[in-house]
Amino acid sequence: MRNNNILVLGGSGFIGRYVVNFLVGRGCRVLVPTRRRSRARHLILLPTCDVVDANIMDDATLDRLVARQDAVINLVGILHGKEQEFHRVHAELPRRLVAACAKNRVARLLQVSALGVGASAPSMYLRSKAAGEAHIQASSLAWTLFRPSVVFGAEDRFLNLFAHLATWFPFLPIGGADAKFQPVWVEDVARAIANTLDNDATFGKTYELAGPRIYTLRELVHFAAGAAGHPRPVIALPDGLARLQARFMEFAPGAPLLSRDNLDSMKVPSVASKQPFVPAPELGIRLTPMEPEAALYLAGMHRRTRFGALRARARR
Numbered sequence: 234m235r236n237n238n239i240l241v242l243g244g245s246g247f248i249g250r251y252v253v254n255f256l257v258g259r260g261c262r263v264l265v266p267t268r269r270r271s272r273a274r275h276l277i278l279l280p281t282c283d284v285v286d287a288n289i290m291d292d293a294t295l296d297r298l299v300a301r302q303d304a305v306i307n308l309v310g311i312l313h314g315k316e317q318e319f320h321r322v323h324a325e326l327p328r329r330l331v332a333a334c335a336k337n338r339v340a341r342l343l344q345v346s347a348l349g350v351g352a353s354a355p356s357m358y359l360r361s362k363a364a365g366e367a368h369i370q371a372s373s374l375a376w377t378l379f380r381p382s383v384v385f386g387a388e389d390r391f392l393n394l395f396a397h398l399a400t401w402f403p404f405l406p407i408g409g410a411d412a413k414f415q416p417v418w419v420e421d422v423a424r425a426i427a428n429t430l431d432n433d434a435t436f437g438k439t440y441e442l443a444g445p446r447i448y449t450l451r452e453l454v455h456f457a458a459g460a461a462g463h464p465r466p467v468i469a470l471p472d473g474l475a476r477l478q479a480r481f482m483e484f485a486p487g488a489p490l491l492s493r494d495n496l497d498s499m500k501v502p503s504v505a506s507k508q509p510f511v512p513a514p515e516l517g518i519r520l521t522p523m524e525p526e527a528a529l530y531l532a533g534m535h536r537r538t539r540f541g542a543l544r545a546r547a548r549r
């Protein structure tokens with residue numbers, strides 16, 4: 234590949250691990266900074282992947298990481314936090330990244346955003362992502378932006394969460410039950426990113442990434458619980474109760490399962506702007522339907538292993 238040395242910010246995360254695997258498979262040398270090396274242990278054994286402990290929020294560190302790379306892929310993102318945290322991670326990091334790339338003459342930058350972003354969107358998540366996009370679009374770099382809907386895959390924290398909750402509760406009360414999503418498979422997202430890396434035709438373009446079918450949240454929860462072997466009634470909470478539930482979860486220990494900002498994000502349908510969604514040919518992907526693929530991992534047939542999907546398909 235023309236771009237051979239790639240810095241992948243957020244490479245330790247759910248989507249990142251697939252992106253890194255594709256890049257390594259194509260012979261790239263990949264550098265993945267992380268705040269906790271243990272989080273990226275699945276990448277350490279990959280032959281041409283270096284995982285380093287680094288604080289990417291420090292300018293000098295970011296500069297050192299970007300230096301001598303051919304391209305940068307930014308997958309860093311958060312779902313919960315206060316306004317300043319969203320701003321720091323989703324808006325400031327892309328701005329600093331643009332500056333670091335320009336300074337170190339790294340021309341190629343790929344950024345993962347989200348469907349529904351907008352400067353006046355109803356959630357901090359969507360507004361901060363829009364601000365990050367704006368910094369990249371205003372740059373003179375060879376950038377490409379991706380806006381996925383919710384992403385599903387063996388390690389996802391969306392369908393797996395509902396499948397998990399269904400093992401504990403006799404019914405599932407949810408807010409935003411009618412919110413719309415168009416789930417896209419993690420391998421399709423990662424392949425699209427890897428395929429565009431060297432393709433000049435994708436420079437300066439923003440690509441939506443969605444699956445073949447639109448679902449309501451209620452349908453997704455129902456599916457996940459059933460596929461996990463615990464079919465449960467799904468109860469749609471009215472807005473007031475949903476916000477109370479989310480507020481309660483925000484104050485529970487650990488990372489919240491749901492926040493009021495998540496509910497606000499769901500007010501914008503997470504679906505592609507044109508239906509039926511047809512991915513741009515230069516992305517080189519064919520859309521994978523959710524149900525057969527997700528049913529395999531939700532049924533526990535493969536558990537967070539690199540080869541799990543292959544094993545599950547082979548029924549081993």
Ligand SMILES: NC(=O)c1ccc[n+]([C@@H]2O[C@H](COP(=O)([O-])OP(=O)(O)OC[C@H]3O[C@@H](n4cnc5c(N)ncnc54)[C@H](OP(=O)(O)O)[C@@H]3O)[C@@H](O)[C@H]2O)c1
Nearest residue numbers: 243245246247248249267268308309310345347382383384
């Ligand atoms: N998953 C989805 O359904 C979905 C849908 C639409 C858009 N997206 C976007 O796609 C991107 C990747 O999503 P994902 O699901 O793979 O996320 P993820 O699994 O939560 O991974 C997030 C990554 O960001 C890094 N990170 C988070 N906060 C950070 C901070 N404060 N400082 C430094 N690094 C930080 C983490 O690195 P370490 O913890 O290793 O340091 C981790 O590698 C995100 O931008 C997300 O908004 C995801």
